[in-house]
Amino acid sequence: MIGVDEAYRIIQENVSALPPRTVGIKEAAGYCLAEDVVSDIDMPPYEKSAMDGYAVIAEDAVPGAELEMIENIAAGYVPTKTVRRGQVSKIMTGASVPPGADSVIKVEETEALGTGRVRLLKEVKWGANICITGEDFKACDIVLKEGKELRPQEIGVLAMVGAKRVKVFSTPRLGIISTGDELVGINKKPRAGQIRDSNSYSLYAQAVQTRAHVELLGSARDKKIEILSLLKKGLRRDIVLLTGGVSVGEYDIVVDVLQEAGVEIFFHKVALRPGKPIVFGRSKQTLVFGLPGNPVATYVNFELFVRPTIRRMMGFEDENAQRMVIKAELEVDIARKRTRREYRPACLRMDSGRFYVAPVEWHGSADLLGATRGNSLLILPEDKNPLSSGDEVDVMVTGEF
């Protein structure tokens, strides 16, 4: 049986970024840039005052000096007069520094005398409170590179350079299929031996979080023809997730169906808990994940394998595709029967700058309510058992904490 890291590597070998598409700036946040963005202007586009004050020649700025005010320059207006020795122009933050002036003295460091004159209370250094033309970036500079995630800061930069439409990598279309004779829809009351299909909805929420275009393709009974019919719809998408039917039982027919549908299987089973029975394959450009029926197993498989796949398709680099893993101090002793790598729902907390983690009360891979008590997945390694309170452990951060 292959390990988690090997499984991840195999999946990554089969992933590539989707073709770019053009979106408006208001829709671009959260996507990955698929082109270099070049500025059409210098920023600042002109010598700009960083303060409300007076544009002055630094040599004139001695405490007590009384100077003549020749102009009042608001932001958005072009100065019309040149500042000469003995003169100042009043200037607002963001306004264009007038010719002649080489510095700006803050309004708090002056005293207006009326009659168009102003007294300076301090000296000012040459160049003070002036932002130089192009100091942030220059016309023709690449301001944002292909591969960059468009966060709010980047969206603002796009606006600065007038990039009102931009190329980003597409998000995958993802279809979800649940399988199992025991499943009923969420609007039905389960009868004896039945449970509601919860995996479709938890997977939907996980996938929507990544911005994938997600569709619930339906629920199939444990009959090849039913699964095959939904799978065919799924194979028109970039990713298909199936849940259930991947264990070793005689009704676990998903792998057979995948093979009959021409899906090339790369692995079946990973040394992992929960989530061991996962199947991964590909049919042309569609990646296929057969996930177990147990809700927490499905949840963990998605975070470990599917989420990074979606993010890679969206153009993100590997390090920006995976969930963050941080070190924390284990708060309890943990002994296990097996030494498969384990991802256990856990509570991560911060105290005085250190991270601490403890598993939550949890009854195993069917207990999704138990998983709601956690904010992270405690990673129990293959090569260390038992673990003791105080040990340093890895924790996968799955959301805010």
Add this chain to the structure above:
Amino acid sequence: MIGVDEAYRIIQENVSALPPRTVGIKEAAGYCLAEDVVSDIDMPPYEKSAMDGYAVIAEDAVPGAELEMIENIAAGYVPTKTVRRGQVSKIMTGASVPPGADSVIKVEETEALGTGRVRLLKEVKWGANICITGEDFKACDIVLKEGKELRPQEIGVLAMVGAKRVKVFSTPRLGIISTGDELVGINKKPRAGQIRDSNSYSLYAQAVQTRAHVELLGSARDKKIEILSLLKKGLRRDIVLLTGGVSVGEYDIVVDVLQEAGVEIFFHKVALRPGKPIVFGRSKQTLVFGLPGNPVATYVNFELFVRPTIRRMMGFEDENAQRMVIKAELEVDIARKRTRREYRPACLRMDSGRFYVAPVEWHGSADLLGATRGNSLLILPEDKNPLSSGDEVDVMVTGEF
């Protein structure tokens, strides 16, 4: 001038959760639950096998025992036969344990003999591999409490208990207004003295991230009548953000306009860098933030004050409304002229389980491109200056890193 913590406290005193609304389970992810959700079923709803194997009476399970297989129970089906001494029923993961049996032996620990008999290779403990009815939760239990964030795990639990529609707190309607004679639209080429309006778009992206309903209300010149006209539209929403016009210059007329429009001002200016000129007020149920014109000041003000306000309106508790702040080791020396609290764009990184932070190259509060080099805000405290490489500092995490 009040400090950041005092400003935050004043804002929080004016915030309350918005009225609940009902959403479908597929739209519910990311929202805050506005009701207790009660289960209509036990989970598991029946004694359930955790493994593929044989349902057996533990006393019969001795290595070498050969037992009679009386039934084959698939998930979703109700067993029809009672297991008696000397008998087993084949059972699939998730299927209902038949009456009489008290444990399940895994298929790997057995050998099928054909002719309807099976040999056990190991013993099995009483109760092994059986999930007891209601061990995760019981009918009438509150499974999710009001105030809980609906993450994918919680969405799955909603599906389990058949909660296909659920009450969540509403998200605020937020309007954005930019002001300034120097601003031009992003589809125009700035002329001398002009810049493009980038704040509207970076704020839009910040607000959309929180799931607020955001609308760009437009850009006003530094004329009271223009600002007032847009403000009136804004006051029909839950939150209005204005940018620009809040400094001390004579064209900074936003505070005057707010007062003329009947907005009660709670504070103007916070001892903070960048973002000092921020104004906060309220008119009936609408909260009004006047943010500075400098892009990074606006960005920081949003993260510190507006984002938690939106999250509180969405029903989240204070600790779940604010950005996470973690401790990190400073990688450079920093000396400052002033000791206002400062939030500096910075790069946070993890190495061998420790966090390190260094400010990025940055030219001040107009330099939004500089801010794109960071993944966090380094917090320089009021009471410590200079800071030295190796000092422990606080870092506000503004996204993935």
